[in-house]
Amino acid sequence: MRSPIRVMPRGVTGPSVRFGVPVGALGFALLLGAIILAIAGNDPIEAYRTMFDASLNGWKSQSRTLALATPLILTGLAAAVAFQMRVYNIGGEGQLYLGAIGASWVGLALPASTPMPLMLSAMLIVGALAGALWALLAAIPKAYFNADEIITTLMLNFIALSLMNWLIFGSRSFWRDPRRPVPGGKRLPENAVMPSISGRLHIGIIIAVVAAVFLWWLLRKTSWGFQIRTIGDSPRAASYAGMSVRLKTLTVLALSGALAAIAGVSEVSGVTKGLEPVALTTNIGFTGIIVAVVARSNPLGVVPVSIFLAAIATSGSRLQSIGINVEVVLLLQGLIFLTVTAGEFFVTNSVSLARTDATATETEAAA
Amino acid sequence: MNSATHLEVRNLTKSFYGVPAIDAVDFDLRGGEIHGLLGENGAGKSTLCSVLSGLYKPNSGTVSIDGQAVQFRSPQDASNHGVGMVYQHFRLVDSFTVAQNVVLGMHKRQRPRSMRQVESMVADLAEEFGLHVNPTASIWQLSVGEQQRVEILKQLFRGARILILDEPTAVLAAQETDRLFEAVSTMVAKGHSVVLVSHKMAETMAYTDRITVLRRGVNAGSVTTADTTPAEVARMMFGDSAAAERTNFATAHDIGEPVLSLSGVSVQGDHGLMAVDDASFTVRRGQVVGVAGVAGNGQRELQEVIAGLRTPVNGTIEIAGTDCTTAGPKKTAQAGLAYVPEDRLGVGLAPGLPLEHNIVLKSYDRSPHSRRGVLSNTEIEKTMNKLVEKFDVRGNRSGMRVSLMSGGNLQKAILARELNEDHQVLLAAAPTRGLDMAAAEAVRAHIIEERAKRGVLVFSEDLDEIVKMSDVVLVMFKGRIVGSFPSDDIDLDEIGLLMTGSGTPDPAVQARL
Numbered sequence: 001m002r003s004p005i006r007v008m009p010r011g012v013t014g015p016s017v018r019f020g021v022p023v024g025a026l027g028f029a030l031l032l033g034a035i036i037l038a039i040a041g042n043d044p045i046e047a048y049r050t051m052f053d054a055s056l057n058g059w060k061s062q063s064r065t066l067a068l069a070t071p072l073i074l075t076g077l078a079a080a081v082a083f084q085m086r087v088y089n090i091g092g093e094g095q096l097y098l099g100a101i102g103a104s105w106v107g108l109a110l111p112a113s114t115p116m117p118l119m120l121s122a123m124l125i126v127g128a129l130a131g132a133l134w135a136l137l138a139a140i141p142k143a144y145f146n147a148d149e150i151i152t153t154l155m156l157n158f159i160a161l162s163l164m165n166w167l168i169f170g171s172r173s174f175w176r177d178p179r180r181p182v183p184g185g186k187r188l189p190e191n192a193v194m195p196s197i198s199g200r201l202h203i204g205i206i207i208a209v210v211a212a213v214f215l216w217w218l219l220r221k222t223s224w225g226f227q228i229r230t231i232g233d234s235p236r237a238a239s240y241a242g243m244s245v246r247l248k249t250l251t252v253l254a255l256s257g258a259l260a261a262i263a264g265v266s267e268v269s270g271v272t273k274g275l276e277p278v279a280l281t282t283n284i285g286f287t288g289i290i291v292a293v294v295a296r297s298n299p300l301g302v303v304p305v306s307i308f309l310a311a312i313a314t315s316g317s318r319l320q321s322i323g324i325n326v327e328v329v330l331l332l333q334g335l336i337f338l339t340v341t342a343g344e345f346f347v348t349n350s351v352s353l354a355r356t357d358a359t360a361t362e363t364e365a366a367a
Numbered sequence: 368m369n370s371a372t373h374l375e376v377r378n379l380t381k382s383f384y385g386v387p388a389i390d391a392v393d394f395d396l397r398g399g400e401i402h403g404l405l406g407e408n409g410a411g412k413s414t415l416c417s418v419l420s421g422l423y424k425p426n427s428g429t430v431s432i433d434g435q436a437v438q439f440r441s442p443q444d445a446s447n448h449g450v451g452m453v454y455q456h457f458r459l460v461d462s463f464t465v466a467q468n469v470v471l472g473m474h475k476r477q478r479p480r481s482m483r484q485v486e487s488m489v490a491d492l493a494e495e496f497g498l499h500v501n502p503t504a505s506i507w508q509l510s511v512g513e514q515q516r517v518e519i520l521k522q523l524f525r526g527a528r529i530l531i532l533d534e535p536t537a538v539l540a541a542q543e544t545d546r547l548f549e550a551v552s553t554m555v556a557k558g559h560s561v562v563l564v565s566h567k568m569a570e571t572m573a574y575t576d577r578i579t580v581l582r583r584g585v586n587a588g589s590v591t592t593a594d595t596t597p598a599e600v601a602r603m604m605f606g607d608s609a610a611a612e613r614t615n616f617a618t619a620h621d622i623g624e625p626v627l628s629l630s631g632v633s634v635q636g637d638h639g640l641m642a643v644d645d646a647s648f649t650v651r652r653g654q655v656v657g658v659a660g661v662a663g664n665g666q667r668e669l670q671e672v673i674a675g676l677r678t679p680v681n682g683t684i685e686i687a688g689t690d691c692t693t694a695g696p697k698k699t700a701q702a703g704l705a706y707v708p709e710d711r712l713g714v715g716l717a718p719g720l721p722l723e724h725n726i727v728l729k730s731y732d733r734s735p736h737s738r739r740g741v742l743s744n745t746e747i748e749k750t751m752n753k754l755v756e757k758f759d760v761r762g763n764r765s766g767m768r769v770s771l772m773s774g775g776n777l778q779k780a781i782l783a784r785e786l787n788e789d790h791q792v793l794l795a796a797a798p799t800r801g802l803d804m805a806a807a808e809a810v811r812a813h814i815i816e817e818r819a820k821r822g823v824l825v826f827s828e829d830l831d832e833i834v835k836m837s838d839v840v841l842v843m844f845k846g847r848i849v850g851s852f853p854s855d856d857i858d859l860d861e862i863g864l865l866m867t868g869s870g871t872p873d874p875a876v877q878a879r880l
Contacts, residue, residue, distance in 0.1 A: 009771065013766070221741060221742055221744075222737075222740050222741055222742060223731050223732040223737045223740050223741075223742060224740060225742075226724070226731045226732075226737075226742060227731075229717075229720065229724070230717050230720065230724070230728065233717040233718065233719040233720050234713050234714075234716075234717040234718060234719070236710075236713055236714045237713060237714055237715065237716060237717040237718075237728070238717070239676065239696065240674075240676065240696060240706075240708060240714050240715065241696070241697075241728045241729050242675075242695065242696040242697030242698075242700060242729065
């Protein structure tokens with residue numbers, strides 16, 4: 001029996017397919033979600049309207065969504081740049097903590113009177129460096145002994161988490177505020193706090209978007225990106241062409257770690273305003289991996305995907321207020337991720353019904 | 368010994384995409400004989416074996432065992448009919464024991480319930496045939512020779528009466544080879560029949576009863592080993608027509624200074640043996656030097672060491688006067704080496720990226736394709752369009768991944784890129800393999816054209832092609848250059864013998880080069 005469905009790889013993927021498929025997948029997810037909402041006894045239309053109002057309707061909602069998207073864009077970029085070279089950095093979460101630790105150290109150590117631009121730049125640089133070095137702990141074994149970076153980066157997350165918890169809960173470290181009865185971080189001075197744009201939205205969003213554009217340019221328009229894309233496609237062809245796969249593994253993972261760390265800088269400086277382990281451990285690093293997959297590792301795709309995921313998350317609390325379980329929101333989020341990634345198959349392949357030609361089948365049977 | 372025909376193949380044809388890999392092949396295997404199956408790479412040996420072992424279904428023709436026509440639906444089915452194949456690359460589960468591997472995939476009803484029982488049966492079989500191996504050992508603990516014994520035991524355990532051994536000695540050291548053939552003689556003495564697929568003349572002559580030679584998918588003859596000579600078999604393998612149709616390109620042209628010189632180059636192989644052993648030769652401007660040899664005799668390692676992808680353990684490599692022994696691929700290319708690798712997709716090209724990316728794979732970081740690290744897409748596209756036209760590369764669409772282009776166009780694209788670079792010598796490995804006639808001819812024309820101004824070193828498994836194109840033919844066997852023939856003194860019989868490891872290696876070869 002031959003399958004009646006014919007699958008052919010597409011030679012060229014036009015923009016209609018590249019954008020149409022994810023949008024179609026999104027529609028499909030919302031449709032499935034509507035059915036689930038209806039089964040759960042909710043009005044899907046009311047639910048979707050509430051979601052839209054809470055996350056995307058009006059500047060107040062929009063700024064809240066963008067605030068949540070800011071660190072996601074950065075961790076999404078961190079995962080995306082590594083994916084471009086088929087290196088899997090699962091350590092964004094830990095690198096983010098290191099960025100937060102590094103940046104808060106600078107913010108607390110420099111005199112409070114340090115001018116804000118200088119203070120913030122120093123925090124960004126030190127935070128990024130901390131994340132890059134943390135990523136190198138996995139990159140060096142990968143480059144020299146081919147140790148699986150998925151395992152090493154994943155494990156380093158737990159170490160980074162323990163380190164941050166120890167700094168605040170387990171020791172009288174420089175970061176911990178001794179005056180607070182409940183252990184917490186020292187509050188950052190005013191000049192170490194990223195200025196707010198509106199409500200919780202701060203200038204971190206600008207850093208994130210600039211980083212996305214810069215990364216896109218780096219990957220698509222420079223000879224450095226040329227090498228990354230070649231290695232990602234075929235490391236053997238890259239070596240043949242004289243590229244150093246080892247060196248690129250180190251630099252790409254360091255860059256990836258730095259980007260995830262900047263998310264940590266942005267959070268600690270713009271949101272928590274001190275090293276607060278509980279507020280910082282919201283799985284932004286892990287969600288960034290989802291963002292990168294859905295955005296197909298395209299830095300420019302990371303921005304809308306992050307905003308979209310942030311929108312779903314911000315609408316969650318409002319949905320609960322109209323009596324919808326938070327689990328349903330998580331379910332919807334999972335559905336969208338699943339359909340959009342499954343949609344990838346339709347982007348690279350064209351699927352059609354095979355012609356059912358009786359004579360062709362007969363000759364084949366005879367042969 | 369039973370001399371009746373055990374396995375009979377008549378008119379067997381198997382095509383892939385309309386191209387026959389074996390074409391109307393007849394083949395007889397008698398009971399209790401060791402039958403050598405010889406042929407060049409691509410002659411159809413593997414295809415024939417795969418049909419016999421039930422992996423492929425033939426397009427036409429019959430296979431009969433003991434006079435009964437059979438049609439195998441699967442390797443399992445072939446095994447039920449007593450045909451077992453031992454592949455060159457073992458199919459064993461490393462973490463399982465010998466006994467577990469032996470019964471792996473067998474139906475419950477076909478095998479004893481208890482592993483203890485299997486172990487004792489395996490031990491008995493091992494004893495009976497002299498295939499000593501501990502049934503409770505895990506595969507990863509065993510040497511290559513022992514693993515091969517497990518593969519053979521696996522087939523014997525399933526009741527194989529006809530064993531097909533695919534280049535069994537390729538992975539073995541000399542001592543293990545002797546032990547293997549002792550076991551094979553025991554099997555044959557007990558009435559089993561063995562098909563020995565091989566490239567090596569010496570062992571085929573020493574151990575087989577009869578020999579069948581395949582050449583380009585056709586049976587080039589079956590002979591009784593005792594009545595033939597290595598020279599005759601070599602002629603059957605490689606043909607003797609090449610000399611007649613040889614286009615002598617060696618018309619008057621100037622031979623210039625050396626553009627590629629190797630002196631005493633040795634390369635460590637993957638198993639500790641020397642993959643390339645003390646190779647010395649020179650390619651001069653205006654010369655095509657062809658390297659003939661059966662695949663797996665160190666050609667790949669030799670290519671890679673010249674291209675700077677490997678470092679030799681001994682010796683020096685010079686390209687156009689620059690020492691490139693440890694230069695690495697980039698500096699070697701800059702010194703003047705253009706390299707068309709054997710593996711087009713994956714090494715020569717990044718398969719998932721578009722043509723324009725691949726066209727500038729080696730020049731992306733230089734002006735005009737990039738300035739200060741920033742790529743110029745207009746310039747890259749200009750280069751692509753220029754080369755696509757010049758080299759007649761067809762089938763590209765903007766943004767399409769190159770892996771969807773045909774082999775001939777891929778090869779033209781690689782040639783276009785390599786020849787567009789400033790270079791002094793072209794290294795081309797199997798440049799026409801898998802190409803249709805027209806594309807192969809176009810590729811050859813480019814190579815010949817190169818000779819006018821530069822030097823060419825070409826590797827090919829197609830002896831005809833080598834002889835047709837080269838001013839000097841080198842023969843490679845087991846990592847050594849064992850023969851050197853100038854174009855006016857080609858001895859095809861001798862080349863064939865040298866390629867299969869017999870014949871007299873010319874002691875003066877190294878000196879003459």
